[in-house]
Amino acid sequence: EVQLVQSGAEVKKPGESLKISCKGSGYSFTDYWIAWVRQMPGKGLEWMGIIHPGDSAIKYSPSFQGQVTVSADKSISTAYLQWSSLKASDTAMYYCARRLGGHWAFDYWGQGTLVTVSS
């Protein structure tokens, strides 16, 4: 069974750093792109970036380029999303999702990680 399991909810202060994770199982982790998607409170879905764990190729949305870093450790089948200096506006639910092989949609999703940034 394909699963993406994300790390737990985080509460941080502005200016702090954070790295959240997404562990894949039940499939060949290095063969599928993993994307990150943001949902701010009461808002819609926003694609942030995507990584291919096999070769670490990465693409970012222009809206998020320079604001976050996407990475992966294929030895432990885990993708990451990190911030060096959080802002209150980073408060949101963050999802990882697997790109459907050979297509341009996301078929399996993590359960989401809620990040709250507040002083």
Next chain:
Amino acid sequence: EIVLTQSPGTLSLSPGERATLSCRASQSVSSTFLAWYQLKPGQPPRLLIYGASNKAIGIPDRFSGSGSGTDFTLTISRLEPEDFAVYYCQQYRSSLWTFGQGTKVEIK
């Protein structure tokens, strides 16, 4: 960047009725690159349709997708109670994915 505009913003319908959701792109989108998702509170998004008209695994037959160019449609033939949710279209082009702003299907 391609902008996807979904309409209506909210659709108020009764169980058993037909739902027709629209997704319009600011530039032509290949059908191959158009997908639809369902989002319910407390759950991650669920892929319904990819390639504009292909149903994802486990998606009931009452869901169907159609369209081409700049105009795409998600149709739910007969609404079931579990179908009341928010629906998003998504497109891919030039290494970028974008979502529409969503259509909420609510119980009338």
